[in-house]
Amino acid sequence: MSKVLIVHAHPEPKSLTSALKDHATTTLRAHKHEVQVSDLYASAWNAVASRADFLQPVQPDRLLYATESGFAFAGRSQSADIEGEQEKLLWADAVILSFPMWWFSMPAILKGWIDRVFALGFAYGVGEHEGERWGDRYGEGTLTGRRAMLTVTMGGHESHYGPRGVNGAIDDILWPIQHGVLFYPGMEVLPPFLIYQSHGLTEADWPEVASRYERRLEGLFTDRPIPFRTQNSGHYDAQQALKPRLGGGGGSRGPAALCGRRREFPVRTGKYREVSRLSGRRGGRRDRNPTASPGFRREFPGAPNREHFRGIRERNDIAAVEQGITEGLHQVCRPSVVAVRRQ
Amino acid sequence: MSKVLIVHAHPEPKSLTSALKDHATTTLRAHKHEVQVSDLYASAWNAVASRADFLQPVQPDRLLYATESGFAFAGRSQSADIEGEQEKLLWADAVILSFPMWWFSMPAILKGWIDRVFALGFAYGVGEHEGERWGDRYGEGTLTGRRAMLTVTMGGHESHYGPRGVNGAIDDILWPIQHGVLFYPGMEVLPPFLIYQSHGLTEADWPEVASRYERRLEGLFTDRPIPFRTQNSGHYDAQQALKPRLGGGGGSRGPAALCGRRREFPVRTGKYREVSRLSGRRGGRRDRNPTASPGFRREFPGAPNREHFRGIRERNDIAAVEQGITEGLHQVCRPSVVAVRRQ
Numbered sequence: 001m002s003k004v005l006i007v008h009a010h011p012e013p014k015s016l017t018s019a020l021k022d023h024a025t026t027t028l029r030a031h032k033h034e035v036q037v038s039d040l041y042a043s044a045w046n047a048v049a050s051r052a053d054f055l056q057p058v059q060p061d062r063l064l065y066a067t068e069s070g071f072a073f074a075g076r077s078q079s080a081d082i083e084g085e086q087e088k089l090l091w092a093d094a095v096i097l098s099f100p101m102w103w104f105s106m107p108a109i110l111k112g113w114i115d116r117v118f119a120l121g122f123a124y125g126v127g128e129h130e131g132e133r134w135g136d137r138y139g140e141g142t143l144t145g146r147r148a149m150l151t152v153t154m155g156g157h158e159s160h161y162g163p164r165g166v167n168g169a170i171d172d173i174l175w176p177i178q179h180g181v182l183f184y185p186g187m188e189v190l191p192p193f194l195i196y197q198s199h200g201l202t203e204a205d206w207p208e209v210a211s212r213y214e215r216r217l218e219g220l221f222t223d224r225p226i227p228f229r230t231q232n233s234g235h236y237d238a239q240q241a242l243k244p245r246l247g248g249g250g251g252s253r254g255p256a257a258l259c260g261r262r263r264e265f266p267v268r269t270g271k272y273r274e275v276s277r278l279s280g281r282r283g284g285r286r287d288r289n290p291t292a293s294p295g296f297r298r299e300f301p302g303a304p305n306r307e308h309f310r311g312i313r314e315r316n317d318i319a320a321v322e323q324g325i326t327e328g329l330h331q332v333c334r335p336s337v338v339a340v341r342r343q
Numbered sequence: 344m345s346k347v348l349i350v351h352a353h354p355e356p357k358s359l360t361s362a363l364k365d366h367a368t369t370t371l372r373a374h375k376h377e378v379q380v381s382d383l384y385a386s387a388w389n390a391v392a393s394r395a396d397f398l399q400p401v402q403p404d405r406l407l408y409a410t411e412s413g414f415a416f417a418g419r420s421q422s423a424d425i426e427g428e429q430e431k432l433l434w435a436d437a438v439i440l441s442f443p444m445w446w447f448s449m450p451a452i453l454k455g456w457i458d459r460v461f462a463l464g465f466a467y468g469v470g471e472h473e474g475e476r477w478g479d480r481y482g483e484g485t486l487t488g489r490r491a492m493l494t495v496t497m498g499g500h501e502s503h504y505g506p507r508g509v510n511g512a513i514d515d516i517l518w519p520i521q522h523g524v525l526f527y528p529g530m531e532v533l534p535p536f537l538i539y540q541s542h543g544l545t546e547a548d549w550p551e552v553a554s555r556y557e558r559r560l561e562g563l564f565t566d567r568p569i570p571f572r573t574q575n576s577g578h579y580d581a582q583q584a585l586k587p588r589l590g591g592g593g594g595s596r597g598p599a600a601l602c603g604r605r606r607e608f609p610v611r612t613g614k615y616r617e618v619s620r621l622s623g624r625r626g627g628r629r630d631r632n633p634t635a636s637p638g639f640r641r642e643f644p645g646a647p648n649r650e651h652f653r654g655i656r657e658r659n660d661i662a663a664v665e666q667g668i669t670e671g672l673h674q675v676c677r678p679s680v681v682a683v684r685r686q
Contacts, residue, residue, distance in 0.1 A: 108391060111451040164585040
């Protein structure tokens, strides 16, 4: 059985977000997991990083916050609340950040939890720099081996957060958190659990929401993480830029050429031939399946493979085929090099 | 002369970020502008949105923060610190948010300023919903007519934030703030003033940094804003999704087809023919300049036009040509529908 930390940020215990936190706790414990909850409002968490975070400042006359946080972490002279949260993170096998979306990000109290707990030497500045290696980050670091997931309630409609929605795509909006905060210190990030139009939900909607959340919680240790590209797998050069033949800049051949077409496969109409082949309508060229090419397999050995698709075909599960391809391509294309196009 | 509000969030008055704030104040006043500074650390700003923000709560037994903020704003029963900041925003002709990048976003104290000051009825929920119109937001709203700019110091290297950098492109990282926080309530957003590798700067570097900032401050009311697509200009449907022929989903003809190629024009080599024509090397087809097409002009009457380019050509300013095209296309392509490709 595993250990789960829920970091929760909502000012109202009777809110939907707080109900989800309680439901997660109950569900996970029913599955024999241990659960700790950092309820930031309930514990009056101090959101504001300041010199008071360091019990024995090295430079008391001029605060260099990052530097001091490194000394204090190494010297065990951090404020007790910071150290307590770091210990919970080290204890956990999985971390859930549970919050309402406020202004396209997390509430300040949770941002302040990140700002203060993710100290130099703990969550960043870990490992050595040398050539292409820029320390242990983006897939490696102190929190390696742990899983992370965002649980986010939003007032807005799903279509406003779609690939062509007015707010921008939800994946792009969450990129600074999912990639920059969670993947950075080494955690594997699961797709987020999202509730749109939260204000419109009634008691009658709760069973469906709760059961949808249960399914995600049950997959916390088995669902496939977002396949972000790791830093130290040889994909980035010494300037920490993606190497020429990878990602979106590789011209018209190889996996690179696929970026910008993630959403374009008209799977359901059978026009995308490899998928149509998988779904029983033959006639396509084999090399039209981007994730099946030898170059793709070399670059992304962990991506969904032919066996994966075969199993799905046997279940006749077209949605899973679509997701497998999306995930495979996601691994190739970071948001900034993906043109998500959906008609 | 105009009025400028600087909202500043750094815990150390001797920091580079604080020096930039002081320099902005001095420079703007030297240009006869009025300046107010909200120094959030110095004033011990309360970062945490809570029920204490509402003097006469309508639902004291269950906090619906957004709803209460709307009642309190309308009934002038907001906490005095919130009302004070709203008055400064209404006073200002331009707003500068000045902060160090912490975990790919703003420090919690500044996020808490947004969370609390941007009340319902003030910064969102403004205007009527009807069909394609979703209230006054994204280019319209309470703060229309004001300009906004981020001044951000970062420890990381510029290449890590480049289009192919490991952190993701800086434009994408700032999207939730620039588009979601500043453009949302109606402000025009200028390109950010960015300092990379701030920890590596010495006293000797200050004059160059200061003078670079001065140039941006001098352009605060004249520089071209980021041409984000406005919500109520007819580009979004009733689901608030970009209409089919716009943006990244339009097939191979029209402005839509340009998305994903923003960085691809090899301007300096003359291969992009319209630009080569502008720079004196003729031979290209006129319709290869995407921003010159009638369709583009109809869709974006405010984009840089032929006259704009002619003036630039006379000055032989290729960088400005490149920028004009980039800006023209930026208006077509939101981050999530742009594949930025740079070799």
